[in-house]
Amino acid sequence: DGGITQSPKYLFRKEGQNVTLSCEQNLNHDAMYWYRQDPGQGLRLIYYSQIVNDFQKGDIAEGYSVSREKKESFPLTVTSAQKNPTAFYLCASSQVGRSYEQYFGPGTRLTVT
Amino acid sequence: AQKITQTQPGMFVQEKEAVTLDCTYDTSDPSYGLFWYKQPSSGEMIFLIYQGSYDQQNATEGRYSLNFQKARKSANLVISASQLGDSAMYFCAMRERTNTGNQFYFGTGTSLTVIP
Numbered sequence: 001d002g003g004i005t006q007s008p009k010y011l012f013r014k015e016g017q018n019v020t021l022s023c024e025q026n027l028n029h030d031a032m033y034w035y036r037q038d039p040g041q042g043l044r045l046i047y048y049s050q051i052v053n054d055f056q057k058g059d060i061a062e063g064y065s066v067s068r069e070k071k072e073s074f075p076l077t078v079t080s081a082q083k084n085p086t087a088f089y090l091c092a093s094s095q096v097g098r099s100y101e102q103y104f105g106p107g108t109r110l111t112v113t
Numbered sequence: 114a115q116k117i118t119q120t121q122p123g124m125f126v127q128e129k130e131a132v133t134l135d136c137t138y139d140t141s142d143p144s145y146g147l148f149w150y151k152q153p154s155s156g157e158m159i160f161l162i163y164q165g166s167y168d169q170q171n172a173t174e175g176r177y178s179l180n181f182q183k184a185r186k187s188a189n190l191v192i193s194a195s196q197l198g199d200s201a202m203y204f205c206a207m208r209e210r211t212n213t214g215n216q217f218y219f220g221t222g223t224s225l226t227v228i229p
Contacts, residue, residue, distance in 0.1 A: 033217065042117075042204055042219040043158075050214040058216070088156060094215075101148070102217060104158035 003027065004105035006091050011110045013085075021076045021108045023091035032074035033092040033102065036060060043090060049074055078110065085112045114139050117205050119220035126195045127228050133180070134190040134223045136205030142166075146208040147188040149179065152222070153201045161203075164188060195227045 004025045013019045025032065031050050035043040045058030049068040063082025068074055074093075078085045088109050092102040118137045126132035138147065149161040164172045164179045172179040180189040192199055205220040 031214065035219075040221075042119075042221040043206075044219075045217060048214065048216070056213045090156075090158060092158075101160055101163055103160070104150075107156045109156075 004091060004093055004103055006089075006105035006108050009106065009108060011108055013110070013112050015112055016080045017112075018080060019078050019085075019110065019112075021078065021089055021091075021110070023074045023076065023105060024072055025074075025091075025093045025103075025105075026072060027093055027095070027103060028071070029093035029095045029103070030071070031094045031096070032068070033094070034058075034064070034066065034074065034076045035090045035092065037088040037090060037107075046076065046089075078112075085110060115220075116140065116209075116218035117207055117220035119205055119223050121223045122221075123224045123226070125226050125228055126192075126199075128197060129194055131191060131193045132195055132225065134192070134203050134205075134225065136188045136190065136220060138186050138188060138205070138207050140186075140207060140209045142209040144210060147179070147181070148206040148208070148217075149177070149188075149190045150204045150206060150219075151199075151201045152204060158204070162190070192225075197227050197229060200225060200227045 007022045033048040034046040044060050047066040049055035065077045090107045091105040094102045145166045147164045151159045162174045162177045162179050164181045176193045178191045202222045204222045207218050
C-alpha cells in the first residue's frame with residue numbers, strides 16, 4: 001500500500017543528544033514537509049523540500065536539520081540546540097498537481113528529559 | 114498577521130445535527146488553496162476537503178462541505194448529520210506559493226465533540 005511511514009512512534013532522549021526522526025514515502029511525491037505540533041496547538045512548518053538535494057526553512061527551523069538525498073526519504077534531526085524539542089512531529093508529502101494535497105504520516109512523539 | 118485563524122477552540126454538536134467550523138485566512142497570493150483536516154486522538158491527520166481559490170463552486174465531499182466566501186476570506190467547514198466518530202480536532206490550512214515553492218499554514222484547530 002502507498003503511504004508515509006514515520007518511525008519510531010515514540011522516542012525518548014536525554015537533553016543534549018541529537019536525535020533523527022525517520023520519514024519515508026512510496027507515493028512518488030516530489031515534495032516533503034516536516035511539522036511540529038505542541039499540545040493544543042496547530043502545526044508549524046519546520047522544513048520542506050520540493051526536490052531531491054534541495055530544502056527550505058519553514059517558520060521554526062532553528063535547532064533542526066534535514067537532508068533529502070533520495071526522493072523517498074526526508075529525515076529530520078533534532079539537535080541539542082533546539083531549546084524545547086519535546087513535541088509531536090509530523091511528516092507529510094505532496095505531489096504537484098491541482099490540489100497540492102498533503103498526505104501525512106502517523107507522527108513521532110518525541111520526549112526529551 | 115495570522116495566515117489562518119480559527120476562533121472556536123471547542124464546539125459541541127448533537128448527533129445527527131449539522132455543525133459549522135469557522136476559518137478565516139489571509140494571503141496576497143491569487144492562486145491559493147484551502148484545506149480542512151481531521152485529527153483524531155491517535156494523532157494522524159486525515160484530509161477532508163479542498164477548495165482552490167479559482168473554484169467557482171463550493172467543494173463537497175460526502176457529509177463535508179466548504180462554505181467558501183472569497184471576499185470575506187473565509188472557508189468554513191460544514192459537517193452534516195454529525196456522527197459520534199466525528200469527535201476530533203479539526204484544522205483549517207492554506208497553501209500559498211512562495212519564491213521557493215509551496216508553503217502550508219495551519220490554524221490552531223477546533224475541538225469538536227459530538228453528543229449522543
